[in-house]
Amino acid sequence: MLKVSGLKVRYGNREALHGIDLEVGTGEIVTLVGSNGAGKTTTLKAISGILRATGGQVEFGGERIDRLSPHAIIARGVVHVPEGRLLFADMTVMEHLELGALRAPSGKAGYARRLDWVFELFPVLKERVAQRAGTMSGGQQQMVAIARGLMAEPKCLMLDEPSLGLAPIVVDTLADTILTLHRAGIAILLVEQRVDLALRLADRAYVLETGRVVLSGAADALAEDDRVREAYLGA
């Protein structure tokens, strides 16, 4: 469904991605793992159009999307939930959800239905629709960020470090949520520093190092791979 080939990105003179190839199939969970600075976030930003690729191409559903603007890419169903659960601190939960729905294909007609679904996933948000996002706990903020992404009706949801800074018990809830979205048929591209968690959730994985894919394969096979175990799982 999502096919990235030879993707290159530069920051100024420095090339950060040297030609990434990856694929996410319909309904799959795929994870990108790698250390800091490996290019995981840059890859997501390039797919969602926030960064311009300097080479290679991105296809979604057979259509090239790497020359489209971010809002056009979202309208096609590729939705990015950025790192650090970025929110607009002074806006309420409800305002975030409305913003998220800006480019949803089903428009106003589907709005109420999606809202119900999001509240079903995150009941706590329903109680807090009028609360300002800046005053919520880390876990709740992450829920708002994901819920905002879901309001855009993603076919492929890209989550960047969703577990960052969250308490272990909240991380478990988050993992359940990701599996629920998976069962709902949404393809997920997950960037995660918690490699153990990522490999447990994902069908397939890519290992990135300094802007290159150095290893890829089925997630459970990679979890057994000696190089991965040594470098990322601390075994």
Place this chain on the structure above:
Amino acid sequence: MIKGRLPLVVAVLGILPFVVGNAYLQHMLVLWAIYALLALSLNMIVGYLGELTFGHAAFFGIGAYTSAILSMNYGLPVWLGPFAAAIVAAFFGAVIGYVALRIVGPQFAILTLGFGSILYTITNYWVDLTRGPMGISNIPPFSLPGLDIDFTRADRMYYVALVVLLLVAYGCRALMTSRTGRAFIAVRENAPLAASTGIDVFHTKLLGFTIATALAGVGGALYGHYLRVITPDLMSLQYVAALIIMVIVGGKGTIIGPIIGAGIYVALLEALRVVGSLRLVVFAALLTLCVIFLPGGLVSLWRRYAGRQAAGGAS
């Protein structure tokens, strides 16, 4: 802040000319209302979109010249002047915004300074159209079709300016509670995040910038038909600075702030007339102090006070 008290505020504003009863003070009220309108339009760029512009006075001037020239040379009814001014100013705003808004931050501010200077220079030298530095005088006063009201009188013109100001203030409020307004705030707070939630950052900014320039054009038209003489100085840096002071000192990103800021500016401008051009030093000091000690402007004082009241009430 004025929620629920709005009818009272409108009533007070409505009877103000009778209360002051003095033509000179009434004249200042008209200036206040027009400046407040201009400050609100600048606030859309500075307060809501979060971009600083040094070119806003140019659109004020374009509005003033458009309405004056069309009504004097082309027989446009004066009451249509502000609409024509809005259209022409918005046209220039859209074209300049289309070019300038591709960059943001300080570079954008400098670019608007450049465009503003270009428009000022053109106005100053295109003598055939604008009469250049001599300016245009004997501009017809404002009029309404079918009504025989003498709008050269400040107490009459005040109501025209006040109605336009209230309409614009209401429009700003309606805009900022709409999806579009929320998109403005999202772009201001974090443009990359706004983009990643599906907001078209560039076109959102262009829309805000164009609306703001259209409103500045309306302000210019009213100003021209009221003072009945305009010169290219309307587009000069002095007016740019004045509008920025009104917005920052009053409180950017709010509706009441720029309106209050305009009042302070007009009042100080008159009160300090005795010190001559030293006034400008006072304004500069006021702006600097405000930026350092009161970045939210004067309205933030009220917020602090109200916050303390609320906290006190709860304990």
